[in-house]
Amino acid sequence: AASPTEVVQPAARPLGVDGARAFILASPVLLPLVGTPLDAPSWRAKEVGDGNINFVYIIEGPLGAVCLKQALPFVRCVGDSWPLSQDRMRIEATVLARHGHLCPEHVPRTFQYLPKQSLLAMEFLAPPAAILRVRLVEGKTFPKLGKQVATYLAATLFHTSHLALPGAVFKEQVRQFTNPEMCALTEQVIFLEPFQGRAAGNNHWTTPYLDAEVDRLAKDTAAAAAALEAKRVFCGQPEALLHGDLHTGSLMVSDDRMWALDPEFAFVGPIGFDVAKILGNLIMALLAVPGLASQQGKEEEGSEEAKEIGQKENNQIDREKQATWLAECVVEIWEEFEAKFKALWTDSISNKTQGKDEDDKKDDKKEPALYPEALVCKQVEDGEEEKEILLETVQNAYLKRVFKDTVQFMGTVLIRRVIGIAHVQDMKTIQRDDVRSQCEAAAIRIGRKWLVQAKEEAEKGIRSIVKDAQDEAGKAKEAIRIILAK
Amino acid sequence: AASPTEVVQPAARPLGVDGARAFILASPVLLPLVGTPLDAPSWRAKEVGDGNINFVYIIEGPLGAVCLKQALPFVRCVGDSWPLSQDRMRIEATVLARHGHLCPEHVPRTFQYLPKQSLLAMEFLAPPAAILRVRLVEGKTFPKLGKQVATYLAATLFHTSHLALPGAVFKEQVRQFTNPEMCALTEQVIFLEPFQGRAAGNNHWTTPYLDAEVDRLAKDTAAAAAALEAKRVFCGQPEALLHGDLHTGSLMVSDDRMWALDPEFAFVGPIGFDVAKILGNLIMALLAVPGLASQQGKEEEGSEEAKEIGQKENNQIDREKQATWLAECVVEIWEEFEAKFKALWTDSISNKTQGKDEDDKKDDKKEPALYPEALVCKQVEDGEEEKEILLETVQNAYLKRVFKDTVQFMGTVLIRRVIGIAHVQDMKTIQRDDVRSQCEAAAIRIGRKWLVQAKEEAEKGIRSIVKDAQDEAGKAKEAIRIILAK
CATH class of the missing domain: 3.90.1200.10 (Aminoglycoside phosphotransferase (APH), C-terminal lobe)
Structure with a gap:
């Protein structure tokens, strides 16, 4: 299996649905939340966006779903002509953890944050939410x-x-x-x-x-x-x-x-x-x-x-x-x-x-x-x-x-x-x-x-x-x- | 000649007038402001204090005088029962430099700041000041x-x-x-x-x-x-x-x-x-x-x-x-x-x-x-x-x-x-x-x-x-x- 660092290029490009799937598969923390290597081919993976700034992927398998949020060093809907610091993902990950500790019932859980890839794995809030x-x-x-x-x-x-x-x-x-x-x-x-x-x-x-x-x-x-x-x-x-x-x-x-x-x-x-x-x-x-x-x-x-x-x-x-x-x-x-x-x-x-x-x-x-x-x-x-x-x-x-x-x-x-x-x-x-x-x-x-x-x-x-x-x-x-x- | 690091112990103790004199003598930046190694024995060195928190030494030689300010990790007049961060000397040195740049006529000059020793060498404002x-x-x-x-x-x-x-x-x-x-x-x-x-x-x-x-x-x-x-x-x-x-x-x-x-x-x-x-x-x-x-x-x-x-x-x-x-x-x-x-x-x-x-x-x-x-x-x-x-x-x-x-x-x-x-x-x-x-x-x-x-x-x-x-x-x-x- 590919390791996360092999999957995500240090260059500023989106993970893509296949990259997201591979990332989960390679993560000992996230894999058990979604499924097993055996059922990986059947996982549903989609990109859903989030207010035009970041990339957001939902990966769903037999055991559940995980949300992967990725920040690129620019505003998504504009492109690299509008640069934006990836430090925002550190802020988001830290604040969700901190606020989540203080008010667990109203803050989604975070599972993993990878600073190098500006990637945050978090709870997927399923419909009807x-x-x-x-x-x-x-x-x-x-x-x-x-x-x-x-x-x-x-x-x-x-x-x-x-x-x-x-x-x-x-x-x-x-x-x-x-x-x-x-x-x-x-x-x-x-x-x-x-x-x-x-x-x-x-x-x-x-x-x-x-x-x-x-x-x-x-x-x-x-x-x-x-x-x-x-x-x-x-x-x-x-x-x-x-x-x-x-x-x-x-x-x-x-x-x-x-x-x-x-x-x-x-x-x-x-x-x-x-x-x-x-x-x-x-x-x-x-x-x-x-x-x-x-x-x-x-x-x-x-x-x-x-x-x-x-x-x-x-x-x-x-x-x-x-x-x-x-x-x-x-x-x-x-x-x-x-x-x-x-x-x-x-x-x-x-x-x-x-x-x-x-x-x-x-x-x-x-x-x-x-x-x-x-x-x-x-x-x-x-x-x-x-x-x-x-x-x-x-x-x-x-x-x-x-x-x-x-x-x-x-x-x-x-x-x-x-x-x-x-x-x-x-x-x-x-x-x-x-x-x-x-x-x-x-x-x-x-x-x-x-x-x-x-x-x-x-x-x-x-x-x-x-x-x-x-x-x-x-x-x-x-x-x-x-x-x-x- | 002793080097500054040899003179000043990393331990929290005052330089003393002799230490201050030796420090100037060993400093290529400060020595020319005070005198030469030849006249060093005739320099006047005294400790003057400054509002009970730090140690302040004035070293005066034939070429001029320099003020040495030393922060120990406690309040001077109380002793080590009242600890106080030596970071205050970094603050003082940086602010004097910054404010001095903005308003040179009303801020004394600083010559050298040594973070390790919490030591700041600065302009001596002579009487009648x-x-x-x-x-x-x-x-x-x-x-x-x-x-x-x-x-x-x-x-x-x-x-x-x-x-x-x-x-x-x-x-x-x-x-x-x-x-x-x-x-x-x-x-x-x-x-x-x-x-x-x-x-x-x-x-x-x-x-x-x-x-x-x-x-x-x-x-x-x-x-x-x-x-x-x-x-x-x-x-x-x-x-x-x-x-x-x-x-x-x-x-x-x-x-x-x-x-x-x-x-x-x-x-x-x-x-x-x-x-x-x-x-x-x-x-x-x-x-x-x-x-x-x-x-x-x-x-x-x-x-x-x-x-x-x-x-x-x-x-x-x-x-x-x-x-x-x-x-x-x-x-x-x-x-x-x-x-x-x-x-x-x-x-x-x-x-x-x-x-x-x-x-x-x-x-x-x-x-x-x-x-x-x-x-x-x-x-x-x-x-x-x-x-x-x-x-x-x-x-x-x-x-x-x-x-x-x-x-x-x-x-x-x-x-x-x-x-x-x-x-x-x-x-x-x-x-x-x-x-x-x-x-x-x-x-x-x-x-x-x-x-x-x-x-x-x-x-x-x-x-x-x-x-x-x-x-x-x-x-x-x-x-x-x-x-x-x-």
């Missing part, structure tokens, strides 16, 4: 999603944060997950280009309907300044080891479970960024509902089923139900995240101050986390109450700031998904330009408001934020009704 | 100091900031200057212990006069929460390569010149911290004036000179003049720093957008600094005016935040210098406990105000900040007058 965004476009709802996402966010973010880790350990984590190239990519496509209008070649939008909005935004000093402020926070506020790209295309879901994939953009950054990516993308789904709902009956107009009485109305009701669930889900994610994050924080302090002997306490004093329990609990001798006041004060101030960051980042997410390089399937599935642009204009309006007035909007709370999005969706719905009535 | 704090206690004024400090701060901080450096370079700088042990020391003695009252063994204060203030502060939830917020910014906001310990004991001055020494606490952190350390220590000098002035005549009471008519009054006037100068100096440092920092920023953008060919521009696009000129200048085609509006908006927001950080850090500086492990000579020189405690109480009052209400106080501007300090000094003066009248 599917990408959340795909399911959302289909109109599905996932009642457990809110709690699952909140659990994932709280566990991965708190335990890798400066609130949990001793200072020196946290600093080492910052060094280890310095991810300059992937961060630069994020900075470019989220905080810069969308505010450069026609001057940025990567930008595209539903033209001519959004031309005026795009041009206005390109001259909008307040929006540009706010985007630069958001960029400053993104680049300069290391709080926890983020996933870094937590949109609805990075989550897989089944009715019961949720997994976060593809943390190749991971770095130690502001907690609000991870929260904003998932909330912002759910809001995008919410804003796409009026457009998707408007074509739902139409798509199936010619079919027998659509001709049954009430069919169109029935479809309509499902989308309405989805929109309501999406709004509730956004509220639930923030509220549950906030509660769980605070609870983990409080627990970590109780754990440190209780049931330890003097030696342990001395160790803690040497290497305190950001807010040492010694200070947060300094009034412990004066009774529990005062201790809780200081901890509560500190926690509330911290999470208030995280929410402000979240709202501001959400603003950039909404805008960039309409104007920037990468749009979302939710909107792209709306076929008519004039209809889609109504949903997209809503995203720009509300995105700008959150971006520029993040502090004021955040003060009003998550329910007000979501209400605003629902109102904008309502306006888009009415505008679409008028368009279609013509 | 002296430590600023010592001169301030003597009542001296330095009319050029404000501009010099502002120049140093603007040059070293801007050019090492995320505003000037490409993202990846800045991230590498963060890694290179990760200084966990020295940062942990700062965090402990500035942000934590002073708010723990009697519970922190390192704390000491003028007892019994300040007992009530110290106890009150130890129960002060708002102050503790604000100190933790300041710590969060200190630990988690990498903006520029700081000096890290820029108090008046780290500056040497002559009538015409100023040098910043001892950057062993350097790390990439919030710009406001460097600014606050020097401003806060100048404010401490200002608050010490009423106490120092009150004993000035007295000290020399027995001397012939003091008996001359008007001598006491004359001394008094000098201290008043110094207090006025100190207040003006604080205002000047901030205002000049702000202006110079903005000017460097504006220049850096003009340099990047003008007089470059297309290839250069492409390079810039690949590796932008925090606020890429492409965006800040995106309206350049619409005329200079709009471009300036965005740049001005961004600059004003940035420096407003830096000033808020500065005010908050100044608050912690004032408090810790009265309650914490390391007090200042300015106050210690005030002999009577009852008199000194009046000046120190003023520092606690104003420090707490700046710490807790940093945002509101910063809004009022630097002149209001300084006015408050002058008012507190006035109150202390009146209280001291009453005490001495008894």
